[in-house]
Amino acid sequence: MNPTLLNLKDIHEPEAIGWWPPAIGWWILAVSIPLLVICLIWLYKKFTRKTALKTAGKILLEIKQDSARDNLQKLCDLSVLVRRVAISMSPRAKAAGLTGRQWLAFLDSSVKGTPFSEGIGQLLADAPYRKTPPTELEISQLTDLCESWLKSQAKLKS
Template identity: 85%
Template sequence: MNPTLLDLKDIHEPEAIGWWPPAIGWWILAISIPLLIIFLVWLYKRLTRKTAIKTAGKLLAQIKQDQTRDNLQKLSDLSVLIRRVAISVSPRVKTAGLTGRQWLAFLDRSVKGLPFSESVGQLLADGPYRKTPPTELEISQLFDLCEQWLKSQAKQKNDSL
């Protein structure tokens, strides 16, 4: 056969597939990746918060039961522990620079009343500067107050997200 006699036309290829609109899989991926990142950040903050509070509870019990430390040393260790927990569970810029009355007011926000500003909690701010070391009763009350503060931290929601 003669190709000129059949009047055949050349093969036409289809148009190239455009990039828009993307397939449904790309839409699902575009939505799920940011949601996964947000979830992982939330989970990380939640786990570190719980770990910090749980570890602090154990350290608090160790400090309380240690008979080799005097009351001034217990007070110092307790103050350091509470500050470390506060920095771990709250934004660092809000807690790291607090001292004196501001620090006690920050601690009061988590518990009922003003036990840090107007009661035995004042030992955290001015205990190391007193002429006499704190008594056993004061230290015991301070430990109870700090345990109460730690429990209130565990109950609070993670407000950083």
């Protein structure tokens, strides 16, 4: 048998598989990894916010019920607590450097009215300059105001 008579052609290999377009699995992977990372970050932030607020609520209750602390110490502890919560709940650059009236205006921004700037909340800014410690009534009102501020933070961030 003569190969020229049969008119046979040589075996042709298929073309190499190109890298574009990628298979559907790569598309799914390319979309799902960033989504997974975003979801994990969101869950982490949500979990830490709730934890910070729960802890702040417990500390506020301790301050409220501790009869060993004098009123000036309670005032300082309330001021520190509110500052820590504000820094953990909002961007650090937005809340950490505020003092005086700016600090009180920042606190007023998350509650109705202006209880910090024009009400009992002024104690948080005026405490270091007072000659006399605050009264029991002032501390009680300030504690209630801080408690309502904490509740408003929980509503804002959930």
